Amino acid sequence: MTLKEKIYLPAVLGGMKITFSHFFKKPVTTSYPEKKREFSPVYRGRHVLKRDDEGRERCTACGLCALACPAEAITMVAAERKRGEEHLYREEKYAENYEINMLRCIFCGMCEEACPKEAIFLTDRLVMPEHLRKEFIYKKDKLVESMDNRIDVSQRQIKKYTVEK
Ligand code: SF4
Numbered sequence: 001m002t003l004k005e006k007i008y009l010p011a012v013l014g015g016m017k018i019t020f021s022h023f024f025k026k027p028v029t030t031s032y033p034e035k036k037r038e039f040s041p042v043y044r045g046r047h048v049l050k051r052d053d054e055g056r057e058r059c060t061a062c063g064l065c066a067l068a069c070p071a072e073a074i075t076m077v078a079a080e081r082k083r084g085e086e087h088l089y090r091e092e093k094y095a096e097n098y099e100i101n102m103l104r105c106i107f108c109g110m111c112e113e114a115c116p117k118e119a120i121f122l123t124d125r126l127v128m129p130e131h132l133r134k135e136f137i138y139k140k141d142k143l144v145e146s147m148d149n150r151i152d153v154s155q156r157q158i159k160k161y162t163v164e165k
């Protein structure tokens with residue numbers, strides 16, 4: 001080791017030069033939650049179970065989303081629609097219970113791809129932090145959209161965003 005190397009001065013000065021150069025660079029981080037980044041229209045966040053224009057649940061409990069889910073995050077119980085429930089459910093079969101375990105979900109979007117009824121979509125909404133694990137099991141009360149506060153998924157229904165050949 002030379003004397004110059006022994007006193008570490010060049011190395012210290014080199015380190016400080018790098019540190020000071022970062023003062024003048026644009027930060028790459030965002031001060032969340034004060035500032036929020038814009039999400040892509042096809043961002044894969046929290047799911048929604050859609051209703052049709054008449055307010056009826058679209059899901060027919062066919063189970064294809066659960067079958068497609070690589071994380072085995074979706075479970076449901078199917079039921080037969082009764083007379084007089086035509087205004088609630090679009091088809092003869094519906095999901096009496098429908099659950100997504102958000103701790104298992106990897107937000108891959110396979111459930112959305114698999115659904116033949118355009119009933120489930122991922123959205124730009126976030127899964128919020130909870131204190132208890134059981135709170136991350138989202139049931140129909142958290143998944144089915146409300147007619148007073150409909151969730152726009154029109155961008156997701158444009159298949160153009162998938163790889164074009
Ligand atoms: S986004 Fe993927 S992991 Fe999450 S529920 Fe759907 S298929 Fe399963």
Ligand code: SF4
Nearest residue numbers: 059060062063065115
């Ligand atoms: S969300 Fe779609 S794929 Fe899943 S059970 Fe309902 S209709 Fe079937």
